[in-house]
Amino acid sequence: MRSRTRPGAASARRQPVRLAPPMKQDIEQLLHAALAHLKGSVLPEDLPLSNLGLERTRDTANGDYASNVAMRLAKQAKLPPRELAQKIVAALPLSPALARVEIAGAGFINFFLAGSAQADVVRRVHELGAAFGRNGSGGNRRILVEFVSSNPTGPLHVGHGRHGAFGASVANLLEANGWSVHREYYINDAGRQVDILAVSVWLRYLEACGGKFRFPANGYQGDYVREIAADLLQKAGESLCRPDGEVFGNLPADEPEGGDKETYIDAVIGRARQLLGDQGFREVSDLALAAILADMENDLTEFGVIYDRWYSERSLAENGAIDRALDRLRKQDHVYEKGGALWFRATTFGDEKDRVVVRENGVKTYFASDIAYHLEKRERGFDVLLDILGSDHHGYVARVKAGLAAMGEPPESLEALLVQFVSLYRNGEKASMSTRAGEFITLRQLRAEVGNDAARFFYVVRSHDQHLDFDLELAKSRTNENPVYYIQYAHARVASVLRQLAAKGYQLDLALGLASLATLTSQQESALLTQLGKYPELIQLAGANRAPHALVHYLRDLANAFHTWYNAEQFIVEDAATRNARLALALAAQQVIRNGLALLGVSAPETM
RNA sequence: GCGCCCGUAGCUCAGUUGGAUAGAGCAUCGGCCUUCUAAGCCGAGGGUCGCAGGUUCGACUCCUGCCGGGCGCGCCA
Numbered sequence: 001m002r003s004r005t006r007p008g009a010a011s012a013r014r015q016p017v018r019l020a021p022p023m024k025q026d027i028e029q030l031l032h033a034a035l036a037h038l039k040g041s042v043l044p045e046d047l048p049l050s051n052l053g054l055e056r057t058r059d060t061a062n063g064d065y066a067s068n069v070a071m072r073l074a075k076q077a078k079l080p081p082r083e084l085a086q087k088i089v090a091a092l093p094l095s096p097a098l099a100r101v102e103i104a105g106a107g108f109i110n111f112f113l114a115g116s117a118q119a120d121v122v123r124r125v126h127e128l129g130a131a132f133g134r135n136g137s138g139g140n141r142r143i144l145v146e147f148v149s150s151n152p153t154g155p156l157h158v159g160h161g162r163h164g165a166f167g168a169s170v171a172n173l174l175e176a177n178g179w180s181v182h183r184e185y186y187i188n189d190a191g192r193q194v195d196i197l198a199v200s201v202w203l204r205y206l207e208a209c210g211g212k213f214r215f216p217a218n219g220y221q222g223d224y225v226r227e228i229a230a231d232l233l234q235k236a237g238e239s240l241c242r243p244d245g246e247v248f249g250n251l252p253a254d255e256p257e258g259g260d261k262e263t264y265i266d267a268v269i270g271r272a273r274q275l276l277g278d279q280g281f282r283e284v285s286d287l288a289l290a291a292i293l294a295d296m297e298n299d300l301t302e303f304g305v306i307y308d309r310w311y312s313e314r315s316l317a318e319n320g321a322i323d324r325a326l327d328r329l330r331k332q333d334h335v336y337e338k339g340g341a342l343w344f345r346a347t348t349f350g351d352e353k354d355r356v357v358v359r360e361n362g363v364k365t366y367f368a369s370d371i372a373y374h375l376e377k378r379e380r381g382f383d384v385l386l387d388i389l390g391s392d393h394h395g396y397v398a399r400v401k402a403g404l405a406a407m408g409e410p411p412e413s414l415e416a417l418l419v420q421f422v423s424l425y426r427n428g429e430k431a432s433m434s435t436r437a438g439e440f441i442t443l444r445q446l447r448a449e450v451g452n453d454a455a456r457f458f459y460v461v462r463s464h465d466q467h468l469d470f471d472l473e474l475a476k477s478r479t480n481e482n483p484v485y486y487i488q489y490a491h492a493r494v495a496s497v498l499r500q501l502a503a504k505g506y507q508l509d510l511a512l513g514l515a516s517l518a519t520l521t522s523q524q525e526s527a528l529l530t531q532l533g534k535y536p537e538l539i540q541l542a543g544a545n546r547a548p549h550a551l552v553h554y555l556r557d558l559a560n561a562f563h564t565w566y567n568a569e570q571f572i573v574e575d576a577a578t579r580n581a582r583l584a585l586a587l588a589a590q591q592v593i594r595n596g597l598a599l600l601g602v603s604a605p606e607t608m
Numbered sequence: 609g610c611g612c613c614c615g616u617a618g619c620u621c622a623g624u625u626g627g628a629u630a631g632a633g634c635a636u637c638g639g640c641c642u643u644c645u646a647a648g649c650c651g652a653g654g655g656u657c658g659c660a661g662g663u664u665c666g667a668c669u670c671c672u673g674c675c676g677g678g679c680g681c682g683c684c685a
Contacts, residue, residue, distance in 0.1 A: 055624065058631085068627060071665065081665075105628050106665065151685070191685045262684090341683055352611075352681080359683040366685050394612045395680050418613070421678080462621070465613060467678070469620070474634085483633065485647050493645060500644045534624095541624060553622060556632075560649095567640085567649040586644095608647065 024537060026097055027065055027111055028054055034091035035069070042077050042087050056534060063102065063110030064118075064530065070107040081107025113533075118526065119517035121533045125588040126514065133539045133595055138179030144377050145171045147388035148300070149186040152292045153197045154222055156299055159390070161443040162422050162468060164305040165459035165601065167388045169548035170417075172599040177543035182382065183307045186373065189289055190313040191366060195269045196220065197292075198285035202240065202272055204229035205284075209241035216268055217254055218261040228291045232284065240284065242275050299444050303452055304601040316372050322364055325372035325407060326357060334406040344371075349402035349411070370396075371403030378409050386546075391418045391465075417546055420467045422459075427473065450475040456601045457484040460548040483556060487593060488605055490559040490566075494590035495606040497571055501583070504572060510587075513580030520581055524565035528589060531561045535592050539599075548600060555596045562589045 031052050039045055053068040070085035077084045085103045092101060097117040102110045125132045147167025150160045167183070175181045188194075200219040203211075204226050215221065232240070251267045253259025273281045293310070300306070316322050326342075329335045334345045335357065342358035344367075357368040377385050389396070393416075401411035424431040424441060431441060447455050454475040461483070462468050474482060501508060520529065534554070542550040571582040594604040 053627090055627090057628090058624085059628080062628065066628085068666095071627085074665080108628070188685065193685055339683080343683095356683045361683080363683085365683070390679090391613065392679055397612090418679095420613070466621075467614075471620085474620095482647075486633095489645080489647050493648085497644050504644085537624085545625085549622080550624080553632080560632090563648055564650085566644080567646095570643065572644055608645075 023097065023113065023117060023533060024054065024056075024065065026095070028052055030093055030095055030098075031067060031069065031088070031109075033093050034088050037091040038077075038087060042079065042084070043073065044076055047073070047076065056537065057110070060527070060530060062104060062108065063112045064533075065111040065113075067109045067111075068107070070103075070109060074107065085109050115521065115526075116518065118529045118533065119520055121529060122517055122520075122584050122588045123514055125532065125591050126510065126584065129591060130595060130598075132591065133535050134176045134178070135536060135540060136178035137540055137543070138174060138177045140178060140180050141383045142180045142182070142381060143174055143384040143386055144182045144184055144380075144382040145174070145386045145388065146184045146186055147171075148305075149188070150296070151188045151193050152289055152296065153193050154220060154292065155224055156296055156443040158424055158441055158443060158446050158470065159422050161303070161446060161455060162459045163388055163390070163419055164300055164303055164443070165456045166417075166419055166464055166548065168305045169456075169460050169551075169600050170386075170388070170546050172601070173539070173543040173546070173548060173551070176539055176599060179543075182309070185307045185310045187293065187310055187312045188366075190317065190369065192266075192269075194285060194289065196265055197225075197288050198281060199265070199269050199272050200225050201228045201232060201288045202276075202284050203268075205232045205240060206242065206244075206247065208233050209238060211241075211244050211247070213244055213248055214254065214256070216261065216265050217256060218265040224292070224295070228288050231291060232287055235287065236283070240276060240280060246275060247271060299442075299447075303443070303447060304456065311373070313369050313373070316369050316376065317364070321376045322368055322372040325375045325403075326364075326368065328375070328407040329357070329403075332406060332408070344403065344406065346399060346402040346406075349405045351398050351402040355399060367399065367403075370400055371407065374400055374404055374414060375407050375409065378404070378413065383413065385414045387414065387416045388464075389416055389418055391420045394418050417464055419464045422468045422470055425469055425471045425473075446472075453488070453602045454482070454484050457552070460600060461552050463547065463549050484602065485608065486563075487555050487559045487597065488603070489608055490562045491590055491593045491597070491604045492606060492608040493562075493566060494586045497583070497586060501572055506572065506579070508583055509576065509580045510584060512577060513582075513584030516577035516581040517584065518581075519578045520585055522565075522569060524561070524568045525582075525585065528558075528561040528565050528585065531558050532588060532592055535596070551596055551599060555593060555600075558589065558593060558596075562586075562593075 031054060032049055035043065035047075035049050035052070039047060051069075053072060054065055055067075057063055057066045070088055071081040074081040074084050079087070082103055085107045089101050089103060089109060097114055099112045099114040101112070104110050128134075145167055148156070148160050148163045150156055150163075156164070171181050171183050196218065197220055200216075200221075203213075203215060203219065206213075208229060219225075247268075248271075251271065252263050254264040255261035272284075276284065297307075297310070326335070329344060334348065336343055336345065340360035341356045343354045344357050346355045347353060355367050356365050357371075358364050374385060387397075387400075397414070397416040397418075401414055404414055405411040424446075449472060450458075458470055458475050459468070475484075498508070520526075535558075538550065538554045542548060542554075569582070571579065571586055573579050573582075597604045
């Protein structure tokens with residue numbers, strides 16, 4: 001899967017993108033010319049012609065494209081919509097691309113493509129190959145897509161998997177639309193969570209030293225902590241071992257003894273620092289972080305989710321980015337002191353309350369790092385900062401936007417997509433997940449169970465703002481219930497046809513096929529051509545809406561159009577022109593499926 | 609209480625930024641393998657688009673108010 005996904009996208013980028021003009025733009029030009037012609041007579045001279053209301057039809061009975069412009073301009077033209085539509089159609093320049101234009105319903109103008117124009121898409125697909133569908137609508141603007149950014153305190157679980165699959169697909173889509181895309185993972189390596197991780201590892205290490213004690217209620221209890229502890233034992237020997245009495249003497253009670261688990265874990269952290277020294281503690285902490293980050297990167301890489309940069313929160317403090325951000329706020333007079341803390345006047349910028357940036361104890365808040373990080377992204381020259389966040393982070397968006405505005409950066413440069421939660425179902429029952437208790441299902445386990453293709457596919461099959469029920473049985477079933485195979489099967493079938501072609505002693509003559517596209521006139525062929533023609537528009541739409549699920553649905557419809565045709569018609573026939581035209585169409589369908597699946601990070605197999 | 613998201617067929621969900629008779633998959637029922645892969649195809653049934661108003665030529669889509677579900681509202685990260 002790795003070898004099929006990323007390199008495919010990369011090689012597509014290297015190909016020259018010839019802009020064979022999509023059909024929609026051609027028709028828009030015709031319509032524009034007609035309306036311009038009517039200005040001053042039927043239509044007002046100063047009428048802006050920005051939106052022509054031209055769209056793909058749902059039903060080809062209404063043509064390939066339809067415009068509602070006559071209905072919307074009827075009032076200004078002081079004419080009934082159908083009458084205005086007639087004048088527009090009369091003013092339409094002649095074009096070989098159009099078979100006919102009809103007026104229908106309340107005043108729709110329906111455009112029917114000529115068969116030759118419809119079949120032209122096959123030629124374009126063969127010309128452009130992996131670049132078919134890619135376009136320059138992004139204008140090479142620079143966008144930083146930040147996603148997953150899970151706390152490095154344990155393995156990635158199934159929720160992170162959705163973020164990974166969604167973020168990677170959105171990034172691919174943006175790239176296909178001509179954006180300059182940078183993929184980034186923000187590592188929260190500066191906070192208390194990391195201390196809890198470090199102390200959890202150390203305590204498991206102490207157990208290996210022979211220590212006997214109750215593990216803190218608030219510690220990380222997963223098996224991975226023991227593995228890291230074993231690693232620590234190998235690297236550090238017994239040099240970090242300390243007797244139980246020194247470690248646990250005079251500590252407050254933990255939760256099971258009626259105490260507070262937060263207070264208790266903080267006390268254990270304090271004791272660990274005291275006994276190991278700051279440097280010793282940092283050693284444990286660094287080892288734990290490195291182990292977990294290596295595991296996460298490996299996990300994501302195997303999943304086809306690859307980053308340009310892993311950005312450390314600690315480095316923000318070390319390279320002065322936090323101080324720079326606070327300086328900007330101070331200079332603009334957007335901070336004040338209260339109760340010994342430093343507050344950011346977020347309410348000035350539409351947030352619901354002011355926010356602390358430096359605590360009474362002098363420690364900078366997580367929020368201070370956040371706005372510093374976003375300022376730093378802007379300093380690196382990114383036009384759009386796309387944050388893919390969990391839906392529980394929605395309150396955070398207004399805050400960071402306020403921060404950006406206060407620092408003199410446009411708040412619209414931050415775009416946040418909130419991804420809803422994932423529920424895992426096994427045998428119709430919801431599987432529970434809790435990191436602390438260590439009973440979660442990891443992304444790695446999920447991938448092992450259902451495979452990368454099914455996982456990548458199922459994660460993006462729903463809109464990101466829709467709660468996702470992930471059905472394990474369905475995802476791993478190798479039956480017709482599983483939609484991943486439906487699309488892959490269409491791809492494999494074309495490969496199979498080519499194998500059969502060779503077995504029957506024929507050779508593909510693509511030139512003859514492309515010259516014979518006029519033979520593709522059946523209802524199924526016409527439907528497939530229409531579907532292929534929609535692909536470039538779909539890529540633009542899915543990119544603009546950050547909606548990989550739209551691509552999933554498109555590919556299903558495309559596969560359906562293909563399978564229907566496959567069942568209706570034999571491709572390998574006697575007549576050379578017909579045979580090669582059909583093969584050219586089949587190959588074009590295969591190419592578009594491959595292009596679409598590549599954007600989703602799903603493989604396109606030759607056999608199934 | 610305030611804020612964000614969701615509510616569409618028995619189930620899970622699309623719905624091209626306000627268009628034409630609201631669509632898929634699964635499930636149910638009925639057909640199609642001497643022909644390129646049946647992981648496929650064809651057909652049937654199934655709907656008060658949560659409820660009530662409003663905006664206009666036209667509303668699943670926009671506005672208001674309810675009802676129901678999820679998630680957030682720390683000098684935590």
